Amino acid sequence: MQRKFHATLHVVHILETNFFQKSKSLEEVKERCWEIAHTYCPILEKKHFYCVEGEVEKSINVVANTIGANMLMIGDNKEKHPLEAIFVGSDTKAIIKKSSMPVFVTKSHEIHNYLTILIPTDLSKDSAVMIHHIAELFPDALLLLLHLYSVPFEFRLGMYGFNELEIMNFHEESRHAAETQLNLFMKTLKIPLKQLVPIVRKELLSSERFEENHKDLNADLVAIHTTGNISFFAFDLLEKSKNDVLIYKIHHTNKVHHGD
Amino acid sequence: MQNFTLLVATDFSQGSEVLLKKALHFAEKISCNPSCCSYS
Numbered sequence: 001m002q003r004k005f006h007a008t009l010h011v012v013h014i015l016e017t018n019f020f021q022k023s024k025s026l027e028e029v030k031e032r033c034w035e036i037a038h039t040y041c042p043i044l045e046k047k048h049f050y051c052v053e054g055e056v057e058k059s060i061n062v063v064a065n066t067i068g069a070n071m072l073m074i075g076d077n078k079e080k081h082p083l084e085a086i087f088v089g090s091d092t093k094a095i096i097k098k099s100s101m102p103v104f105v106t107k108s109h110e111i112h113n114y115l116t117i118l119i120p121t122d123l124s125k126d127s128a129v130m131i132h133h134i135a136e137l138f139p140d141a142l143l144l145l146l147h148l149y150s151v152p153f154e155f156r157l158g159m160y161g162f163n164e165l166e167i168m169n170f171h172e173e174s175r176h177a178a179e180t181q182l183n184l185f186m187k188t189l190k191i192p193l194k195q196l197v198p199i200v201r202k203e204l205l206s207s208e209r210f211e212e213n214h215k216d217l218n219a220d221l222v223a224i225h226t227t228g229n230i231s232f233f234a235f236d237l238l239e240k241s242k243n244d245v246l247i248y249k250i251h252h253t254n255k256v257h258h259g260d
Numbered sequence: 261m262q263n264f265t266l267l268v269a270t271d272f273s274q275g276s277e278v279l280l281k282k283a284l285h286f287a288e289k290i291s292c293n294p295s296c297c298s299y300s
Binding site for chain 1: 261262263264265266267268269270271272273275276277278279280281282283284285286287288289290291292
């Protein structure tokens with residue numbers, strides 16, 4: 001499938017100057033940072049490397065807005081030494097909260113092609129906006145649209161006097177309703193159906209067992225938006241996931257920026 | 261064709277090399293023609 005983007009890579013490092021000794025000039029530190037970045041990524045051009053002083057999340061956002069970034073990519077800072085994590089203070093959640101664009105959080109060390117992307121959806125318009133954007137970015141990927149449902153009063157149906165057959169029917173109706181809702185939602189998307197895989201599962205939205213419960217889907221990326229019911233779940237999942245996570249903050253007045 | 265600017269924020273802690281490699285791979289992957297993918 002034809003790709004539509006002309007990608008440009010930029011790198012930013014924020015210096016929190018409080019922690020530098022006065023004997024070391026900032027220019028020296030910045031030059032050293034550039035050398036390391038260039039070693040890791042030789043194709044990177046110096047004019048696209050920004051080493052700026054300031055508060056981490058605020059400064060990242062300023063750079064991102066200045067260059068008109070479409071997406072921010074960050075690592076998982078859990079790997080830091082605990083003391084460093086405290087001092088550096090570049091809390092992943094704070095960066096995401098401050099960011100006005102999608103944030104890609106790399107959690108795994110493997111390089112993936114992202115051919116299977118798991119997208120928990122609440123069938124909302126926000127979710128649709130995100131799914132469209134992901135389909136554009138990853139035209140070769142299968143998008144697994146996961147819609148979770150629960151059976152109302154599931155554990156009280158017996159107590160309320162329903163017999164086994166009636167409870168079974170109730171379960172079946174709930175499942176059928178969830179499948180119908182997901183199929184209707186898919187039809188509203190302007191994405192080829194062969195790229196979408198509808199998955200309906202009876203489960204409460206919980207980050208605790210999310211990865212374990214859906215590991216059979218073999219997704220190499222989880223994409224979530226942070227509005228509505230998904231919001232708390234998104235940040236919780238981010239902490240627990242071993243997969244890379246793509247987080248979209250959808251603003252009703254400011255839809256996902258697709259580029260020029 | 262749309263321009264897509266990917267900003268990678270690194271703190272140069274352990275794992276930064278992997279982060280930059282993954283970013284490069286991602287930029288190449290979404291580009292229309294990875295061989296002429298612009299980093300300039």
